[in-house]
Amino acid sequence: MNQEINNMPHRRYNILTGEWILVSPHRTKRPWQGKTEKSMGTERESYDPSCYLCPGNTRSSGEKNPDYKEPYTFINDFAALLPDTPKKEVKNGLLRAETEKGICKVVCFSPDHSLTLPLMEVEEITKVVQMWKKEYRELGSTEDINYVQIFENKGEIMGCSNPHPHGQIWSQLSIPTEIQKKTKHFSEYWEQNQKSLLEDYLQQELEAKERVLLENEQFVALIPYWAVWPYEVMIVPKKHYQHIGQLNAEEEKAFAEIIKRQTIMYDNLFGTSFPYSSGIHQAPTDGKDYPEWHFHMSFYPPLLRSATVKKFMVGYEMFAGPQRDITAEQAAATLRELPEIHYSKT
Template structure:
């Protein structure tokens, strides 16, 4: 990739929410475009309730019942504003844009961040649902997908993830930053426009807390890092490795829960997206696009009109302390998985998974890895096109504060 720069500028929507444009060229003035909608001031309500049996927090956000649900394409709120068709993005076009979710699960709340009892309800322990939920639109093209992005645009999105991680991790009310993408109505997507989200939790989510505790126990017992050892073991085994770039490796875990699941790790362990070098980000853009296109190819059987593969792409980052510093023992990685187990068939989380959190997989991880490898566009046996040539990559720069009002 050529040397490049991303320009960040910040504006406000009509109800006071923040919108951040990440432009690939300077001087667009997009953040200065006014939101012409007659919106009431942004004042969502969210509450956290403690489950004493699992020692976990559950978010209560009843206002989300009224969120936009699968609108017609010509009414999508994630498209740019065009004439009298007003949307969440006031500008007539954009490269990548981030804004506060209008119907957030977590939002800034007045009051203390400590647990409080429920008054007359002896079983109720609550705290404000403080945090932040953001929407990340990858492209202004309503009909596209992340897999359709150019390597340069994918790299811009990676820079955006890193920039938002840095900004949100520095907040006193944030303990973990989680960028993710839900793709497909089977996953529960309510807007079809290609987009992802970022949750800034005021607590460490159970999955991250479990991994962190396991890593500490592994360090105490073996004297080595858990993430390093797992990646090294999968690379040594080789049979489940599906993709490898200059700086990244992706494999189907030996104990995969989902029918088709890949964990993508940098070869150099880092705790957060912010710690990735320019060359690591360049390589990630290419490897990730190749992997997403392989997932789309899994169930097509040569039919380009086959429905796209539903998936969740979940970035696992280190928890951060009160000072914003990440846990150095944690290894950043992406979990990419689909709940489709065969054409027209889904993996349902039924009694064992939903009731007991005891997983049963219908597809052998080794067989899944073989199918994903065969579906890679960069595989000479597959009639696809690789997303880029590693020999042409060059370092790029992180988002700049230029144009920020």
Template sequence: MKRTITHLADGRELIYFDRRDDADRSAVDSRDLPPRPPASELRRDPLTGEWIAIAGHRQGRTFLPPAAECPLCPSRPGRPTEIPASDYDVVVFENRFPSFSTSPGVYEQVGGLSEVRPGVGRCEVVCFTSDHDASFSSLSPDKVTLVMDAWADRTAELGAMAGVEQVFCFENRGAEIGITLSHPHGQIYAYPYVTPRTRRMLEMAEEHAARTGGNLFADVLAAEREAAVRVVGENAHWTAFVPAAARWPFEVHLYPLRHVPDLPALTPEERAAFGPLYTDVLRRLDALFGVAMPYVAAWHQAPVRTGREMSYLHMELFSIRRASNKLKYLAGSESAMGAFVNDVLPEEAARMLRAATPPDNNKISN
């Protein structure tokens, strides 16, 4: 893998990840860009102890432009984009509209009981391919491995930044999910705190270890493999299964068989084995109803400084589509109380996914 660092016209960092050592990355960003926005601020909710990022500058971010104006496609004569090169394999760059950053800002207490502090951190965009009409499910195994290498690279670098407590790699796909750009891409958030979901899972892992002496995540994986009824697919290094207490209509978790804390800890063999299983699961999701499934794909990694021995790297993939013409909306119980109700039996979801025949990518309607 060749890794080339350059900078965009406003000073943001851009990194090319290439399979070929002779890739030419000398193109320069010629745009006249406005100054980078100030960092967001964090406000602590005194009722839950959770930190909320207030980032008013994100209201102006690009929203569903036509393909001819996509900012994630390669640049072409007369049409410069966020990627100066005329083609690329995988690209990572600092988000122009970040939720967290190292830019200076002014922070004042706002009254009440809410503590305020700078939203220090970093947000990056990961472009999986230069092909605007592709999808992650259509990537070749070696291309998925290159994406994983980029994720691992960024996890290690961002985790070493001052003030960063957790690194989160994810992809949002589909207008139903709320994407603002349709080009195949994901994001990376370097949080200045450990997220509420991770804190809760680590609390449960600590309770489980105190009670049984085992690792909660490893024991969940072992139990699902033994039960088998919710397993969707597996290979020598990974298992994909629908969790018994799935929140979402179609939800699949992918675990490496070996206990590792984060993406950088995976071996080359484990990284190479992930792509074929993951893209198969994605194609099965698309095959369920013959339409491109909206989804969120979320990597759960160990925090930078806490809970690393308890943590277990895994991906949680879920879709809000519950039928061919129905979506699951977060209504009163889920939105107000965080109490989920799932309309699809997890065992039935796993059966449907195992039975689905992955179609050719060009036969899926978007």
């Protein structure tokens, strides 16, 4: 890799979406006088009687949670999509709209209100992975569900309204825009090479080692060459799997292990419960074959310089395209130097 370009303004190409990102490494030298956010602590009670996600508590809908001991899912009480939405379409000149149906679920990772993924045991996270698999299969086999999006918003900065460890699953009739873009580029590479785009990319990253953070026998965690967020991370299975449902028991545990190690790395970076949005991109569930797809999990965290300084996507990013200051290589080097023991345990 030509290192000279890494010290000057340049663009990097995202092979999964076909988009470019502006990188401005020289800007890290400028003084910071921007807004700060309150640091989030990790200490909470294991049960909160006012939490609508804790076991046995009543939610705002009037439904009562069971006294669950393992990951628990339920239909979102304030779902963005509804399964019984009638089919309607509107066309008025250049204006166009159509109804969208779907099923939105909440996934409680643990009955313990005080935990987050980095503080959970690998065995507990493995059960979360198993729940994701179950929901992907069941929702994906439901009529009129053509895509299943698994994700987590962690932290108030990311709009999370409840600190109880949980994520969401939105499944829907249409295939989302980001998935359409990735399907296009996966397909083009597959047609030309009869190989997975991410499989070849992963091999190049493992040889370079500049951006690789963690590795076990089944998975690799790395900062993508085209990363947008300061400490963006992608977890990729070494085997060419189209979706999470293909993981065997050993791979479920390996996935859980690398998620735990990665999120500990995040918390240790600034000594705070690190906020992020994470999500799994995988093959659609519309009944078609997607041999080109290679599932992956991405983490998009906003923190830039400390627990109180975040990266804002404003100005140029809103009106032109994504931009970052620290390079992917600088971010990877910073994260690799961190201990693997959670800071709260030392």
